[in-house]
Amino acid sequence: MKIETVILDWAGTAVDFGCFAPVNVFLSIFEDAGVNVTLEEARKPMGMLKIDHIRTMLEMPRINEEWQRIHGQAFTENDVHTLYNQFETKLMESLANYTDPIQHVKTAVQQLREAGIRIGSTTGYTDSMMEVVTKNAANKGYQPDFLVTPTQVGDKGRPYPYMIFKNMQALGSKSTKQVVKVGDTTSDIMEALNAGVWAVGVIIGSSEMGLSEEEFQALTSEEQQQVIAETRRIFEETGAHYTIETMAELPKLIETINARLNR
Incomplete structure (x- = not known):
């Protein structure tokens, strides 16, 4: 599995x-x-x-x-x-103006696809907002296989699990155990837990961390480690199974989860 x-x-x-x-x-x-x-x-x-x-x-x-x-x-x-x-x-x-893919996202997605993994997506934005985001992000090289907005599940967005279930249905996922949800807020983690899938919090660039790229880069490495640790703690307290600092760590994490599933 x-x-x-x-x-x-x-x-x-x-x-x-x-x-x-x-x-x-x-x-x-x-x-x-x-x-x-x-x-x-x-x-x-x-x-x-x-x-x-x-x-x-x-x-x-x-x-x-x-x-x-x-x-x-x-x-x-x-x-x-x-x-x-x-x-x-x-x-x-x-x-x-806010549709630039975050560093490592495109590479991580490419690696996951090469491993035969399908890429779904959920959001707190409505359909009309996402039309703007998906079009601009696609022009910049990021396009998941599927998108579900709260509009498509009767406005029952996070923390309800329905956007995840709709992704699973569309992408043909057989089991919640074989699905990983990655997000940057506590409501992303709640959505994953309510759906019974793996919950992963991404730290750098997250809303939870709340810093712009410039602000984050301006910190000393010690200060960066502090905000990373604080954000990780919040995700873990919310119930995240794992946290990653950036999306670059995601393909490796998937291997770790696969090893757990096979044990």
Whole structure:
């Protein structure tokens, strides 16, 4: 028995080092609504369907309180939709600029394909957002075999397991044991665990680490090791079976998992 399918997340895992496209927009729509949010608050629900992400942010006690103070009442479902519409408009304007494949991704995918592994993908972006991302990423040399968005599973994105199951069905995967999900957020890990597949957190370039490539390179090697260790700890506490620093380690990790499956 061996791994047949690897399912990759998109932003922060395969493209957009640090997952900055959505984060910048979350900060900006809340600022427009008179409520300043921190980078940490904006990143916490990363990986979720974006309207769920906005709702989750509004439910955070500090933001909730601040919203009531500024707007004179608790947020409503109407507010969620208003913010989401602004989010979608702004994101679509900038999304194409955040589609560069992260280092090692193309090589790793090529090695996996040579080993007969199929490459699926899941995302927190909607269909219309992914049209922009997939087209631009393909022009830059990255194209998985299959993509599932929350739109295609009745908006039941992460942490629900349905996007993984739809990938498995389309790619003909026989068993959850033979599927590996790689992502850069805790909701990616939850999605994998809920689907019963191998959960792998990728550290450098992840939303969880939250640094741009420039910021990461500017750190001393000791500081880099610190942020790597901290990110690894968060993935492991969430329940990840494995973590990798970059996608360059993925083909070797698949061999390790295959050895475990054969024991």
